Amino acid sequence: MNRFQVRKVAVLGAGVMGAQIAAHLVNVRVPVVLFDLPENKAPTLPASRGSLPPEGAGSALGRPGGGTGAKNGIVTRAIEGLKKLKPSPLGVADDAVLIQQANYEEHMDVLKECDLVIEAIAERMDWKLDLYRKIAPFLAPHAIVASNTSGLSITKLSEALPEEIKPRFCGIHFFNPPRYMYLVELINAPTTEPQILDDLETFVTSGLGKGVVRAHDTPNFIANRVGIAGMLATLKEVDNFGLTFDVVDDLTGKKLGRASSGTFRTADVVGLDTMAHVIETLQNNLNEQSDPFYASFGTPEVLKALLELGNLGQKTKAGFYKKVGRDVLRFDLASKDYVPAGAKADEVYARMLKKPAGERLKLLRNSEGAQGKFLWAILRNSFHYAAVHLATIAETARDVDQAMRWGFGMQQGPFELWQEAGWLEVAKMVQEDIDAGKALSRAPLPDWVFNGPVPEAGGVHTAAGSWSASAQKFIARRALPVYARQHFPEKLRGESLPDFRAAGKTLHEDAAIRLWTLDDEVVIASIKTKMHAISPDVAEGLSLAVDLAEKDYQGVVIWSGDEPFSVGADLQAMLPGFMVGGVAAIDEVEHELQRIMLKLRYANVPVVSALRGMALGGGCELAVYSARRVAHMESYIGLVEVGVGLVPGAGGLTYIARQAAENAATSTGKDLLPFLTEGFTAAAMAKVGTSALESRKLGYLLDSDLIVPNKDELLFVALNEAKAMALAGYRAPPRRQFPVAGRSGKATIQGQLVNMRDGGFISQHDFYIASLIAGVVTGGDVDAGTLVTEEYLMTLERRAFGALLAHPKTQERIMGMLSTGKPVRN
Known part of the structure; x- marks a missing residue:
């Protein structure tokens, strides 16, 4: 069986979406x-919906892959613009250079090298059709062609x-x-081969790390159809009940x-012009009959007024809100x-919304206040x-609920909530409102809502x-081979x-x-504490995991099922010991954590940390002392103890010193100092990698570590990595001494810190903390080049x-951090 491989992708259109799709690739x-x-050509074909980056945003010649870069100005400026966007579309800003630049006049032959072509120009049917006619002669005979449209008919485009x-x-x-x-x-046309959709779904799921929903070819598809209709309905109900945007x-x-941004902040983020376009698609392609x-x-x-003012939301710094x-x-x-x-909502409704679903909906329906009725x-x-x-x-119904979860940030889709609250009870309440003329x-x-399999099953989602609604039966999830990589998909x-x-x-x-195994080959350690903080009991459990694996299994994978990987040591668990036994009691706890880290590093079986979300402080230390790291793309890794006035204490600074020596x-x-500078700065400034790629640049991930695009494939890859390492005859690294920068290295760093303190860039306490960090990573009061052990540096820590x-x-x-969750600057 031939496997569809995506060796290169072409993205057509360097506008807002096209450039960011290229960045994600x-x-x-x-x-x-x-x-x-x-x-140099008059724009008969626009780059994409939305404005281009400003003229002059970048002047470097492009890298077209065969021809001059002078004509790639539109693409060049778009790529330069990517570096300025927040949140960043790029895992590492410097990777913008990896986007190959091309134009339709000089480089059409490059299309022949592409296995997937994604068209992302403006939402104009005539422009898209014109472009398709131009590119058709240059497409590879096997290439998939896909339009990134938010609602135009795929059938008409085809x-x-x-x-x-x-x-x-x-x-x-x-x-x-x-x-x-x-x-x-993903949306098929009547002529689309089923295998094409299967191949593309496989690539998008595993290669791009996305959740795929297949939509019918109807205006705005699923998420925008339901979501924008919901936003319009919300605006109507806002008027009905006289509420303000902030309360809503x-x-x-x-x-x-x-989503925490609510309704109108979300609209500002999306862009009010984009919202207006999606509304227009509904208006132009639907009617009272359909x-x-x-x-x-x-x-x-209100949307008309904002558009007339040019207030398009976040992109123009004014929309429903303005700062x-x-x-x-x-x-x-x-x-x-x-x-x-x-303005905030009345607290009574916040309490109502915490009730079980069935009780919650009844309370809201019977509410006397405008906010509850709304x-x-x-x-x-x-x-x-x-x-x-x-x-x-x-x-x-699965497609609808997943689309609203993944596209609009809902914890539950509409059918899920309905089912949880009691299918027939809610259905009767809704129908009563329809009959009374209260609905839209x-x-x-x-x-099917009232009769047949759905009410008999208690809802639309079942074990079967x-x-x-079109087939009048329950349909199981698609069983594509790619989904075998997801042991525990989002359900x-x-x-x-x-x-x-x-x-x-x-x-x-x-x-x-919890220590457990899926296959009797690898021990999985799943931390259960809040935010997966590392308490003494967690440390003891990790030690036991290594013992069990060394006796009967091939390795250990640290994976806790959901985000975050770990926010670090459990400070609250340490405080009672500190209150009773003072610093000596904490020293004992820290010493035990350090021993656990070394036990992980020198275990006779590979220990693999499967990272997703935050891996901060002790969580970062847990990762770097593992034999291998398998990280989801959206992993945020760093030593952040400075934020609470501390230094890394479970081996983080020792890791920095050892890594500098190894490099x-x-x-x-x-001279060791150049290799030490980045690690010292990252710890002293509490720098956190804003992606797995950036964390690799900071040294918290190594080139040998794996970065996984899809969050639900993390465990699969980590388990296979542990087994592969074991099968390859894994041996722990030898315990050896390594050189440190010594007192002269510390003096150099300290001189820079004095300048920062005297210049008002850091406080006296920040200076004190950074000086302590410098003392540890340079090895204390020893000569440059002195050989030390990890245990020696951990004592300094x-x-x-x-x-x-x-x-x-x-x-x-x-x-301050424990009471407010925010760092205190003193």
Whole structure:
């Protein structure tokens, strides 16, 4: 069987989405060429929906792969613009150079090298069709061609393609920003070969790290169809109940189990022009017959007003909200000006929203207050709309719920919440409101809601699969081979997928940690503490994991099922010991943590840390003392103890010193200090890698470590890495002494710190902490080049840790962090 391989991707259109899709391809190490118009040609084809980066943003010649770079100005400026965006579309800004540049005049032959071509120009049917006619003669005979459209008809787009290309054409809808948004919708045309969609889904899932939903070819597909309809419905209910944007965002954010940005802050982030475009697509492609909610799709007056003012949201620094200095203002339609924001929802509704789902919905429906009535109205509208349109927009209810989770940041999709609250009870409440004229449409709920398999099963998600309204049956998840790499995929309420908390065979379990195995070959250590903090009990469990593995298994994988990997040592667990026994008690705890780290490093079996999310402080130390790291792309790794007035105490500084010596050993130079500088700076400034790629540059990941795009494949890759290392005859590294920079190295660093202190860049306490760090990583009061052991440096670490723990200013920082969660500057 031939395996579809993506050796190079072409992205057509260097606008907002095209450039960021190219950036994400670079992040996951897929070669990419970014096309746009030649610089000297009048723009008959725009780069993409949205404005181009400003003229002059970059002047370097492009790297077209055959031709001059002078005509690549549009692409060059787009790539330079990527470096300035926040949050960054690139894992490492310097990797922007890996995007190959091209234009449609000089480099069309480059398309022949591409296995996947993603078109991402403006949302204009005529422009897209014109481009397809131009590129068709240059496409490789096996290449998949996909349009990154947010709602245009894939069927109509396919009609411009030659017959031989139509079977390889489909829609691919990335959500913005492509690096961070998990959802990708795939949409087939009637002529698309099923194998093409399977191949593309495999690549997008494993290669790009995304969650794929297959949508029918209907306006705005699934997520934007349901999501934008929900936003329009929310705006109507805001008017009905007289609420302000800030109160609505407080109600529709985390309290409701949705994205913390709520409704209107989310709209500002997406862009009000983008929102208007999606609304326009609904208006132009639907009518009262095809969508009974069509009357609700008029462009809201407040959106019209903001568009007329040019206030497009975050990109123009004004939308529904505007920040002036430290003050956040909200738009007031009556005055068409901004007024103070910050109003919060009534606390009674926050308490209601914490109740079990069934009780919660009944309380909201029976509420006397405007805020409660508003919440019930938007939830009722979401249930109503999703049920009425399920048969036409998606194969199953699973696709709708996953699309809303992954595309709109909801903890639960509409069908999940409905099912949890009691299927028939909620259905009756919704239908009663429809009959009473309270809903947005008089269209009744479909018959399948009240009769047949769904009410009998108690909802749309079951062990057999999720409900397909078009097929009138439950359909199981797609069984593509790529999904065998996901031992514990994200599941919906009602599904019977395995739960990692009870899966496999338990070898040991207590309140802090579970040791278990899936295959009787590798021990999995899953930390159970809050934020996976490392307590003494966790340390003891990790030690036991090594003992068990050395006796009966091939290795250990540290994987805790969800984010974060670990936020570090459990300070609260240490405080009682400090209060009773003082610094000596903490020294004993730190010494034990250090022994555990060394036990992991020198175990007779490979220890693999599977990282996802934050790996901070002790979590970072746990990772760097493992034999190998397998990290999800979105892993944020660093030694951050300075934030609470401490230094790394479980071996982090020792690691920095040892790594500097090892790196220096590969160089012809004799001076250790250049190899030490980056590690010292990272620890002293509490620098955290903002991606696994950046963490590798900081030295917390090595070139031999693996970076995994898909979060749900992390355990699979880590287990296989541990087994491969064992099969290759893994041996722990030899215990050996290594040279340190000594007192002269410390003096050099200290001189720079004095300048920073005297210049007002750091406080006196920061200076003191950084000086202690410098003393440890340079080896203390010894000559340059002195050979030391890890145990020797760890002793210096503990002394520095203890000295700081007894310091009043550090105690202020610790108590401030524990009480507010924010660092104290003193």
